[in-house]
Amino acid sequence: MAAPSARSRRRADAERSIARIVSAARELLSSDPNATTDDIAQAAGVGRMTLYGHFRTRADLVEAAVADTLRAGEETLASVDLSGDARAAMTRLLASSWELVAESAALLAAAEGVLPAGRVRDLHAEPVRRMAELVGRGQEQGVFRTDLPNAWLVSLTHYILHGAANEVRQGRLARDVAADVVTKSIESALAGPVAS
Known part of the structure; x- marks a missing residue:
């Protein structure tokens, strides 16, 4: 022994x-x-x-790499000031989120190729929760649209972030303008009709 x-x-x-x-x-x-x-x-x-x-398996390794990346990213996102006006907080959160997504776009592409459907989203539980709370607060403040469900608006931000990262990776969107494109696209989508 x-x-x-x-x-x-x-x-x-x-x-x-x-x-x-x-x-x-x-x-x-x-x-x-x-x-x-x-x-x-x-x-x-x-x-x-x-x-x-x-x-x-390779899938186990890819999942471990994604989980480790998300843990490191969580340290950055958790430090973002989300207080005050929800629109200003969203701008700050998107700036940090975009950098993290852009850095890990190819890794996420690898994950989507080998992990079961929905697993990548499951691994994003904490960022999704944070975004849902912020969107909900913006709806309560009357600065984000209320005619669409919170969950859909959160998914929309997710799709725009990851779609832009893919566009950059494919060379169809310049990296130096992508953050601005992402922020304007998401802010425009969130600032649609609000309750009167």
Whole structure:
């Protein structure tokens, strides 16, 4: 039986391997959604057996990379000041959200290619909750439209953000104007008819 210190050392080694693999997956999949597990193992400095010892399938690895990206992004989004006027708060939230989405567009494309339908959305639960609360507050303040359901307006912002990221990735929208295009599109969609 291994001594506790040997087990602790193996556990720490395993955690470091997992962290290197996930980091390599994030980096490679963010530039090429078709990066293979072999590419990722090589970039992480581990063998295929080690990679598959931690992640049984490519989908498991992609999901871990997306979850790690979202955890890091959550730190940024949680620090955005959402107080005061909902329109001004939305502008601040969209600026941070756009940067995160733009950086992870290829990774999300990889995820949508291998994860079950709806899983990518499930992984976005906290950003979706934050956006829903802000949209609801804007509806209560009378600055966001009330003729459409909150859930639809939140989905609409999600579609615009991810659609713009895809347009940038495909070269159909310049990255230097994309943030402005996204913000104007979402603000226009939210500021439609409001209750009188």
